[in-house]
Amino acid sequence: xxKEKLNSNLLLLLTSTIWGFGFVAQEKGAQYLGPNMFNGxxxxxxAFCLFAILIIYHRSxxxxxxxxxxxxxxSLSAGVFLFLGSLLQQAGISNxxxxxxxxxxxxxxxxxxxxxxxLVVGRRASFQTWSGVVLATVGLWxxxxxxxxxxxxxxxxxxxxxxxxxxxxxHVLVIDRFTNRVSSLHLAIxxxxxxxxxxxxxxxxxxxxxxxxxxGAFIPALYLGVMSIAIAFTLQIIGQRKADPTHASIIFAxxxxxxVIAGWLILNEQLTQRELIGCxxxxxxxxxxxxxxxxxxxxxxxxxxxxxx
Numbered sequence: 321x322x323k324e325k326l327n328s329n330l331l332l333l334l335t336s337t338i339w340g341f342g343f344v345a346q347e348k349g350a351q352y353l354g355p356n357m358f359n360g361x362x363x364x365x366x367a368f369c370l371f372a373i374l375i376i377y378h379r380s381x382x383x384x385x386x387x388x389x390x391x392x393x394x395s396l397s398a399g400v401f402l403f404l405g406s407l408l409q410q411a412g413i414s415n416x417x418x419x420x421x422x423x424x425x426x427x428x429x430x431x432x433x434x435x436x437x438x439l440v441v442g443r444r445a446s447f448q449t450w451s452g453v454v455l456a457t458v459g460l461w462x463x464x465x466x467x468x469x470x471x472x473x474x475x476x477x478x479x480x481x482x483x484x485x486x487x488x489x490x491h492v493l494v495i496d497r498f499t500n501r502v503s504s505l506h507l508a509i510x511x512x513x514x515x516x517x518x519x520x521x522x523x524x525x526x527x528x529x530x531x532x533x534x535x536g537a538f539i540p541a542l543y544l545g546v547m548s549i550a551i552a553f554t555l556q557i558i559g560q561r562k563a564d565p566t567h568a569s570i571i572f573a574x575x576x577x578x579x580v581i582a583g584w585l586i587l588n589e590q591l592t593q594r595e596l597i598g599c600x601x602x603x604x605x606x607x608x609x610x611x612x613x614x615x616x617x618x619x620x621x622x623x624x625x626x627x628x629x
Contacts, residue, residue: 324562331559332571335552340578342548343420344586346413349540354527355410358537360519363406365545367512373554374505385506394498394507399514401491406515407522408484415477419589422463424579425602426481431573432456432609433489452609456602463598504557512549573606 349358374382385391413423435449464478474482498507560568580599583589591599 328559328561328563329568329571331555332563332568333574335555335559336571336575337578338547338552338555339575340424341582341586342544343413343424343579344582345540345543345548346410346423347420347583347587349537349544350410350414352533352536353530354523355407355414356519356523357527357529357533358541359403359406359410360516360523361534361537361541362544363512363516363519363549365541366549367509367516369546369550370505370509370512370553373550374509377505378503385503386510388502390498390501391503391506391510394494394502395510395514398491398494398498398507398511399518401487401494402511402515403518405484405487405491407519408480408487412477412480412482412484415475415480417475418477418481420583420587421576421580421589421591421599422478422595423481424576425463425599426460426478427485427488428573428576428602428606429456429460429482429485430488430492431606433486434492435609437489437493449609452605452607454605455608456605459598459601459603459605461598462601463595505554508553570607573603576603576606 346358349362352358353361378385409423409427412418412426413420432449432452436453438444460482464474464482465472466475495507563571576599580589580591
């Protein structure tokens with residue numbers, strides 16, 4: 321691996337780490353504010369920071385990207401999916417039984433949902449994809465389903481985060497459609513602004529406004545707005561320019577693992593043996609659905625060659 325790719329992978333690993341710790345910040349913020357109010361706060365901070373980054377990097381022509389119809393369509397489409405995914409995720413994390421670690425792994429299911437959405441537009445799913453889906457589904461059963469009497473059921477919080485994973489998958493597909501038509505930073509600002517606006521509109525009618533609660537949630541919202549939205553997104557753009565797509569998908573899957581570690585370190589959250597087995601199976605499902613079989617064979621061959629030497 322050359323130095324450029326190594327540096328890119330390290331940037332993506334830092335990005336995943338920032339996002340993983342973000343689940344802890346979301347859980348802390350949920351202790352003070354409702355999901356819409358908290359999302360409105362963090363995405364507003366994120367939009368402001370991204371706008372500042374845009375001015376720094378595109379000072380002479382930063383307004384150009386806002387004038388196209390494609391920017392409006394992409395911002396609205398991506399913003400709506402971002403709003404729905406964030407709302408369901410934050411509402412799920414607000415449930416005491418759904419911690420940062422569990423939310424991270426359930427959210428990560430979007431990795432295996434994206435190729436399934438391709439079936440809607442006539443794309444066939446490979447055996448490898450279906451294998452990943454089966455592993456992830458069984459893992460979800462171990463992680464989230466609990467037996468109460470003679471029945472098995474999933475917790476309300478886990479279910480909300482699960483539905484949110486479908487919204488994140490939709491968000492990925494929208495970004496994929498528009499990413500080559502508009503500037504990445506302009507699209508980031510547009511979608512974040514739409515998400516913040518929708519969050520505030522719902523919050524005004526559904527959630528109480530409490531200044532003391534805002535003060536309590538300020539640090540978590542600041543971390544998410546500055547680190548998870550502004551800095552991590554910028555690092556992702558820089559890192560993916562030189563990174564191998566396969567390596568990037570593996571590194572991004574580590575976000576869920578970091579979420580579990582962060583929940584354990586900061587919030588003292590501990591998963592049961594059954595839940596850890598579920599996490600492991602879901603992680604394997606994410607990797608199986610994303611890593612080409614050719615890449616696995618090549619890695620295995622290279623490993624054998626090194627041993628033989």
